Every structure is written in structure tokens, then in C-alpha cells.
Amino acid sequence: xxxxxxxxxxxxxxxxxxxxxxxxxxxxxxxxxxxxxxxxxxxxxxxxxxxxxxxxxxxxxxxxxxxxxxxxxxxxxxxxxxxxxxxxxxxxxxxxxxxxxxxxxxxxxxxxxxxxxxxxxxxxxxxxxxxxxxxx
Numbered sequence: 001x002x003x004x005x006x007x008x009x010x011x012x013x014x015x016x017x018x019x020x021x022x023x024x025x026x027x028x029x030x031x032x033x034x035x036x037x038x039x040x041x042x043x044x045x046x047x048x049x050x051x052x053x054x055x056x057x058x059x060x061x062x063x064x065x066x067x068x069x070x071x072x073x074x075x076x077x078x079x080x081x082x083x084x085x086x087x088x089x090x091x092x093x094x095x096x097x098x099x100x101x102x103x104x105x106x107x108x109x110x111x112x113x114x115x116x117x118x119x120x121x122x123x124x125x126x127x128x129x130x131x132x133x134x135x136x
Contacts, residue, residue, distance in 0.1 A: 009055025014045040016063040042066030061090030
């Protein structure tokens with residue numbers, strides 16, 4: 001795993017499907033993350049982000065109440081969380097959706113189904129980019 005990643009940071013997994021949250025949680029643990037919180041939709045995720053120090057958000061796109069794109073837009077609008085890395089995990093592989101997420105400021109994007117290796121690569125890429133920005 002690449003250096004420059006603080007594995008003690010809190011990772012927030014946001015998905016309305018409990019099984020998918022468990023799968024992502026297990027992959028994150030394999031990678032080395034220990035501090036993992038869960039939310040079942042964007043609204044619940046925003047509450048957690050508002051109350052706790054979160055270092056990375058891994059969110060689904062399609063959820064009730066508040067979807068992943070709305071969550072992303074809310075995170076980016078708030079000065080306290082605007083810097084927060086957000087990885088979108090979704091079955092939405094359509095180009096328009098990817099472009100919309102990129103325009104909204106998504107840090108990276110994974111299309112389901114995915115492997116642990118792909119998720120790890122996407123997370124590493126996010127933190128490599130952040131490290132490069134920090135040293136620029």
C-alpha cells in the first residue's frame with residue numbers, strides 16, 4: 001500500500017444496502033483501515049460528517065433520501081468538508097453520470113462489481129493526488 005495514507009483516519013461507507021456496506025468495510029480492512037463508520041444514505045452521512053472527523057467517504061450513487069451525487073454536492077458546498085476525499089462506488093457506468101460526478105468534484109469513481117484490488121488502486125490514486133497537491 002502506498003505511503004502517505006493515514007490508516008487510522010475514519011472512513012465513512014455510505015450505501016443503502018447493508019451487504020454492500022459490509023463488503024466495502026471488509027475490503028477497507030484488508031487494505032489496512034481500522035476506523036470505519038457506516039451510513040445508509042446521504043442524509044445520515046452528512047450528520048456523521050458534521051459531528052466527526054472523517055478522512056475519506058466511500059459512497060454509493062443510488063440511495064433513498066439523499067443519493068451519492070447530492071451527498072457529494074453537499075460535502076463540496078460546506079467549507080468544513082469541501083476538502084474531503086470522496087470515492088463514488090456505483091452501478092452507474094454511464095458516461096453522463098461519470099461526467100456529472102467529476103463536475104461535482106468527486107475524487108475518484110468505481111463501477112460495481114469491483115475487486116478489492118480496484119478499490120485499493122482508486123483509494124491510493126486519491127491519496128497520491130492529494131499528496132501531490134499538498135507538496136505543490
